[in-house]
Amino acid sequence: MSYGPDSVLRDVLRNEQAAAVVRTHLPGIEKDWTRVQFLRGTLRQVTGFALPTRIDPAAREALYAELASVPETAVEGTPPDRPAAVPSTDHETADVPISSARTVHQDTVRKWRVFELELHGPAHGNPFTDVALHAEFHCGERTLTAHGFYDGDGVHRIRLMADEEGTWSFRTTSNARSLDAITGTFHCAPADPADHGPVRVHDRFHFRHADGTRHLPLGTTAYAWTHQGEELEKQTLQSLAEGPFNKIRMCVFPKSYIHNTEEPDRYPFAGSSAAGWDFTRFDLDFFRHLEQRVEQLGALGIEADLILFHPYDRWGFSDMGPDADDRYLRYVVARLGAHANVWWSLANEYDLLWSKDADNWHRFAAVVRAADPHDHLLSVHNCVELYDNGADWVTHSSIQRPPERTPAWREEWGKPVTLDELGYEGDVEWGWGNLTSQDLVRRCWGGVVRGGYVTHGECYLAEDDVLWWSKGGLLKGESTARLEFLRTILGQTPADAPGIDPLPSDFDFPTGGVAGRYQLTYFGAAQPRLRSFHLPAGTRWSVEVIDTWNMTITELPGAHEGTTTVPLPGRPDMAVRLRLLEEDAC
Numbered sequence: 001m002s003y004g005p006d007s008v009l010r011d012v013l014r015n016e017q018a019a020a021v022v023r024t025h026l027p028g029i030e031k032d033w034t035r036v037q038f039l040r041g042t043l044r045q046v047t048g049f050a051l052p053t054r055i056d057p058a059a060r061e062a063l064y065a066e067l068a069s070v071p072e073t074a075v076e077g078t079p080p081d082r083p084a085a086v087p088s089t090d091h092e093t094a095d096v097p098i099s100s101a102r103t104v105h106q107d108t109v110r111k112w113r114v115f116e117l118e119l120h121g122p123a124h125g126n127p128f129t130d131v132a133l134h135a136e137f138h139c140g141e142r143t144l145t146a147h148g149f150y151d152g153d154g155v156h157r158i159r160l161m162a163d164e165e166g167t168w169s170f171r172t173t174s175n176a177r178s179l180d181a182i183t184g185t186f187h188c189a190p191a192d193p194a195d196h197g198p199v200r201v202h203d204r205f206h207f208r209h210a211d212g213t214r215h216l217p218l219g220t221t222a223y224a225w226t227h228q229g230e231e232l233e234k235q236t237l238q239s240l241a242e243g244p245f246n247k248i249r250m251c252v253f254p255k256s257y258i259h260n261t262e263e264p265d266r267y268p269f270a271g272s273s274a275a276g277w278d279f280t281r282f283d284l285d286f287f288r289h290l291e292q293r294v295e296q297l298g299a300l301g302i303e304a305d306l307i308l309f310h311p312y313d314r315w316g317f318s319d320m321g322p323d324a325d326d327r328y329l330r331y332v333v334a335r336l337g338a339h340a341n342v343w344w345s346l347a348n349e350y351d352l353l354w355s356k357d358a359d360n361w362h363r364f365a366a367v368v369r370a371a372d373p374h375d376h377l378l379s380v381h382n383c384v385e386l387y388d389n390g391a392d393w394v395t396h397s398s399i400q401r402p403p404e405r406t407p408a409w410r411e412e413w414g415k416p417v418t419l420d421e422l423g424y425e426g427d428v429e430w431g432w433g434n435l436t437s438q439d440l441v442r443r444c445w446g447g448v449v450r451g452g453y454v455t456h457g458e459c460y461l462a463e464d465d466v467l468w469w470s471k472g473g474l475l476k477g478e479s480t481a482r483l484e485f486l487r488t489i490l491g492q493t494p495a496d497a498p499g500i501d502p503l504p505s506d507f508d509f510p511t512g513g514v515a516g517r518y519q520l521t522y523f524g525a526a527q528p529r530l531r532s533f534h535l536p537a538g539t540r541w542s543v544e545v546i547d548t549w550n551m552t553i554t555e556l557p558g559a560h561e562g563t564t565t566v567p568l569p570g571r572p573d574m575a576v577r578l579r580l581l582e583e584d585a586c
Contacts, residue, residue: 003067005044015073025063026050041354085129085280091176092122101178103195111191113534114338115160121179123154129280133174139164144373149334152284159338161374162188198340198376201395205416206498216499219247219455224255225472226293227264229484236472237296243475244484247303249420256314260470273315279324282331298341305343319355326367333371338411340374344368345398347485349383365393381420402425403447410451417452424469425477426459432460436477442524444483449522451502456483485551494518522575528568534563542579549573
């Protein structure tokens, strides 16, 4: 046997002769900042990303040819996964009275806020894996099942986001006698005026909150902001409070990548990199800290789009084995799922998580859905290969692409399109992170008028190595103010419309809006001096020229009908907005 395209890189590097061949054809591969990710991949996967083989098929074939002459070293068998931790049927002895755990809970909770049942029960053994606990909650004819989680010092918690006013009752089920068959009631009061409930898909391609309030996502990205320490995280929250963004993409696990190489203050599991991780025991400080940040985002009106797995990992959290993966997902959902502002993203760049196959993503989705009584939004994000967003569990697409195909994706999947990675404004070495601010704003406008929702990102080099896209901190780019202006324009879409849909347009520039009532045509980098619009017979419209960069709106005088030629300033970044006059509206 010899090495070939399907050999795993980490196995190849264990053979000195094969390792020398790899170093010759892929110089610097072992020092590359994506090395940890590459180690888990096959040579076929690695050569598809690493230079020079990514762009030179001859170089790729030369590597394979030379490796084919190297006898393969037998690799010790992969250690079997730990046996699944299955709770026993009798975690406590028969002398422990049933329902004897001390309980604490609110008598009243507002709609869409977190109801928490705190139970003081067993701490012996490993309560994370030994105790099975859930509760059924009833309100009228409805029943919701919420799962419990262990929170240290013998404290077990069950959380529910009460979504209906009135009296709720509950009853627990557990293999621990003291936690079993506990019953109680609480009252769900009307929602706080500031609360609108979780975000749901609405009208196929759009979003709204549970109370019917329209949600028009304008996101940002700070993958590892919750792993940076108190001072920088507070600065990030302040930037978010002052900014226009109402959604943030963020990782649960720490991230190992360029401009993010420091060790985090906390880790999700007991143990260490040197001694190994105990994936059966969660680090409570880590998850309490994450929960605090999610709550703070909620107070700012920001949705937390939580990325559950990602490939940029030097600690082994992306390759824990199926039992540990599923247990982790259940714990995160039980702990955070009662917060109204949570979205679930199964992965950032799922197709680079080479330790997972297609079946894993369907299994993960099933685990999340089974553990989440509130059916939060659920997606999976791509790098190169788009995920099949037509899967029934995908609520909306999370896309890494420019915006031009947004209408086609809407039609293909019949779901909202969130352009979560359009590229980043910045000045780093790589093309994904050195867009001008004008380029990013143009991509965002292009996504919106094509019926999508967009996400910002920023990668400006700094002496302290704090780049917003990874660590948060301060927003430095010029796009942020322009995106706040875009959010204002979005908010001016007719209130009874779910959002902006793509509309028929000429070949050259996209148009979106509400058919027959409202339309935006965006010219991007082009600089026309005029544009003619053919308005429906018998209707009159107002016409506005929008400078998307200088953030101005200029209304043309009078009411317009028939063929209307709109004068333009002959510079880039302009748009025209047409609105049906109210007296002509049906």
